[in-house]
Amino acid sequence: MLRKGRLRRFSERREIGVPLARLRATGRCVEIGEPELAFTDAEEPDMARLLGVSPPGRELAGWPALVRLALTSGRAFTHRFLWEEIIDGLQPSEERGLLALALVGWADEQTISSICGEHVDVEQLSSILQAGGHAAHLILAWWLSPGGE
Numbered sequence: 156m157l158r159k160g161r162l163r164r165f166s167e168r169r170e171i172g173v174p175l176a177r178l179r180a181t182g183r184c185v186e187i188g189e190p191e192l193a194f195t196d197a198e199e200p201d202m203a204r205l206l207g208v209s210p211p212g213r214e215l216a217g218w219p220a221l222v223r224l225a226l227t228s229g230r231a232f233t234h235r236f237l238w239e240e241i242i243d244g245l246q247p248s249e250e251r252g253l254l255a256l257a258l259v260g261w262a263d264e265q266t267i268s269s270i271c272g273e274h275v276d277v278e279q280l281s282s283i284l285q286a287g288g289h290a291a292h293l294i295l296a297w298w299l300s301p302g303g304e
Contacts, residue, residue, distance in 0.1 A: 192219065193216065193217030193218060193219070194215075194217040194218075194219060194222055195217065196217075198217070199211055199215060199217065199222055202222055202223070202226060203226050206223075206226050206227060208226050208227070211225050211226060220236065221233065221236060221237070224236050241283075245283065248271070248273060248275060249279065249280065249283060251271045251273075251275070252267055252271055252275040252276075252277075252279075252280045253280060253283065253284075255267050255270040255271050255275070256280060258270075263277070264276070264277040267280075
């Protein structure tokens with residue numbers, strides 16, 4: 156339980172196990188999510204100008220760390236960052252399922268399972284993509300692009 160008059164900060168990509176309903180209901184909880192933190196289409200080129208480099212050549216989902224890395228470190232590090240943030244924590248079957256989705260675009264569970272040669276839970280894949288936000292879709296596109304890992 157949070158004590159009255161205390162300021163607490165939490166940083167988490169998922170729902171945290173802290174009771175926030177009362178704070179939300181009374182307007183005493185400020186929540187900042189992915190949409191508020193992401194760069195806008197205009198801010199990505201602004202960041203490039205501040206760094207004295209060319210604007211990004213591809214869409215980076217406004218992810219500040221990814222934008223900064225893409226502008227300053229090059230493609231290999233950008234791939235590695237996306238891989239570490241999204242793919243490294245997956246089971247091999249989940250990786251295969253996501254790659255199959257990247258290749259075919261959309262498919263039902265039977266089709267993806269046939270492509271992968273094993274049962275693939277498309278609901279789980281959907282959860283992974285939703286949890287990763289727009290950046291999860293980026294890694295799929297980058298995975299298939301020339302120079303991908």
